[in-house]
Amino acid sequence: MTASARILDHFSKANGSEPIRILGASGQLGYGVPTPAFSAGLERKPHLIGCDMGSIDIGPYYLGSGELATAPAATRRDLRKVLLGALKLKIPLIIGSAGSAGAKPHLEQTLAIMREIAREEGLGFRMGVLRADIERTVLKEALRLNGVTPIDGMSTLDATEVDAASNIVGQMGMSAFQRALAAGVDVVVAGRACDTAIFAALPAAAGFPVGPAQHMAKIIECASLCCVPGGRDSILATLDQEGFEIESMAPQRRATPVSVAAHSLYEQSDPFTVQEPEGRLDLARARYHALDDRRTRVVGALWEEAREPWVKIEGARHVGERAILLCGTADPGFIANYEQLLQEVERVVRDLVCEDAAEDYALTWRVYGVNGVRMTPVTRNAPPGEAFILGECIAPTRERAAEVVRTTKQYLLHHGYEGRLSTAGNLAFPFTPPEVSVGPAYRFNVYHLMRASDLDALFPLEIETV
Amino acid sequence: MQLQDLAQVVRSKNAGPRRITLDVIFRTDAEYQRAAQSEALTAEKIAPLYGVAVDSVTVINYPLGRAIKIVVPRQIMSGDPGDRDVYGAQQHTPLLKLEI
Numbered sequence: 001m002t003a004s005a006r007i008l009d010h011f012s013k014a015n016g017s018e019p020i021r022i023l024g025a026s027g028q029l030g031y032g033v034p035t036p037a038f039s040a041g042l043e044r045k046p047h048l049i050g051c052d053m054g055s056i057d058i059g060p061y062y063l064g065s066g067e068l069a070t071a072p073a074a075t076r077r078d079l080r081k082v083l084l085g086a087l088k089l090k091i092p093l094i095i096g097s098a099g100s101a102g103a104k105p106h107l108e109q110t111l112a113i114m115r116e117i118a119r120e121e122g123l124g125f126r127m128g129v130l131r132a133d134i135e136r137t138v139l140k141e142a143l144r145l146n147g148v149t150p151i152d153g154m155s156t157l158d159a160t161e162v163d164a165a166s167n168i169v170g171q172m173g174m175s176a177f178q179r180a181l182a183a184g185v186d187v188v189v190a191g192r193a194c195d196t197a198i199f200a201a202l203p204a205a206a207g208f209p210v211g212p213a214q215h216m217a218k219i220i221e222c223a224s225l226c227c228v229p230g231g232r233d234s235i236l237a238t239l240d241q242e243g244f245e246i247e248s249m250a251p252q253r254r255a256t257p258v259s260v261a262a263h264s265l266y267e268q269s270d271p272f273t274v275q276e277p278e279g280r281l282d283l284a285r286a287r288y289h290a291l292d293d294r295r296t297r298v299v300g301a302l303w304e305e306a307r308e309p310w311v312k313i314e315g316a317r318h319v320g321e322r323a324i325l326l327c328g329t330a331d332p333g334f335i336a337n338y339e340q341l342l343q344e345v346e347r348v349v350r351d352l353v354c355e356d357a358a359e360d361y362a363l364t365w366r367v368y369g370v371n372g373v374r375m376t377p378v379t380r381n382a383p384p385g386e387a388f389i390l391g392e393c394i395a396p397t398r399e400r401a402a403e404v405v406r407t408t409k410q411y412l413l414h415h416g417y418e419g420r421l422s423t424a425g426n427l428a429f430p431f432t433p434p435e436v437s438v439g440p441a442y443r444f445n446v447y448h449l450m451r452a453s454d455l456d457a458l459f460p461l462e463i464e465t466v
Numbered sequence: 467m468q469l470q471d472l473a474q475v476v477r478s479k480n481a482g483p484r485r486i487t488l489d490v491i492f493r494t495d496a497e498y499q500r501a502a503q504s505e506a507l508t509a510e511k512i513a514p515l516y517g518v519a520v521d522s523v524t525v526i527n528y529p530l531g532r533a534i535k536i537v538v539p540r541q542i543m544s545g546d547p548g549d550r551d552v553y554g555a556q557q558h559t560p561l562l563k564l565e566i
Binding site: 058152261267270376394441 | 479480481482483484485486487489491515516517524526528530531532533535537539540541542543544545546547548550551552553554556557559560
């Protein structure tokens, strides 16, 4: 009997009389799962291990390039740990947003690691694989039917941008995971997914109320981040027919009513509602109270079924090749006039590198110590004693980007200006070469909602016997 | 009193790639009430600090978490060429010196 069949059967017989325990192993699988708290969690005999592996917060590069954000060795270590834990207890393991961005290349790399671990450890299990890639033809058909809406002021999507995106994914919700669990599996590995769906799908399928299940999922998807002090340690949620209890598996981390309630704010624009493909979580009447100084009980979350499912879609396109220049300065004359001097050097460089070529690149500056970090204008204080200068060029080819930053380096180093004392060089290089070819640059060009009448077809399930 | 001396947490982070969410969390209900009732944390006061239109700023009081949430649009989307803070985790500083 598979793990999902065993657990669903168990709760079907319990008929609401027994709570379900969910272990949130990691909010970012691949950055390390602390063993003591994870082992403590296993000792509590959970009915599910859930792990979120990705996010859009890491920027467009990973989605665009197909690369994982996490190191291969650390990813393998974490996957081995959670897989062995789940198989030992014969409970389902659910992994969402595989490989950081959850598109096909990320999913394939994650699956390859799972198969390798199985071979090395001599393991056998049934694995449900859920794909999150949105076919271009499906998306174009949705465009034709006016079924695509921009999010937060994004431009209207068109077919050209759909074709330009190197990967497009949709965030799957609970129903996709429930299909996998119903098919009888030990492990589910999903492409891009709502982080809440990873943890809420099984309890909802086992007959627990969806509101508290979704709210519980929202709290534990970042592991012990909802505690004081917050951290990465595994967390246990115990859900019943009315509400749920939260307890960190690291003894020093306390889940208090305020810390748990405050977590509803995290990376959300609205603390009272969470939108999911299948509905809307309403937290306006949620209540939190302490069971003791480390555990909090939560009740009152409501779930409102969506009349029409929608899916958040994400895509990233290549915008050129990036090269950067790393250097510093301590010269007060240079720092005082840096804006003008950088502009002068930009013009000198343009006249040289565009003598026989188009102005086909963008050169941007961040001057750390002065205004490198804030997106908004900084009130000018006394100039700093030192500044770090990051020059960035995005050009059509790697060679062109390298040409621009190498030329820029030389003319910035030797740029002459009124009142200059340091005539042997304006810059300090921490090492040479100070110019670095970073590789392809991407930007998000799809961040939209798509109407989806058939979620099952959008997120197809494959079953693999490993 | 400045916000940085009153609050326990003043943080920023992306809420999706096109918005920044700023959470201000207080140690006590009294400190939360003082900030929530002050004129400092209003869309009118915050919009110029982030160079955005007043009607694009949302301020949500969240007494259960002793927190005030502020959402502002990004001028440059996360990770776009020219962005300075892909995660949006260092955009809280304009709030620190607000007088409460």
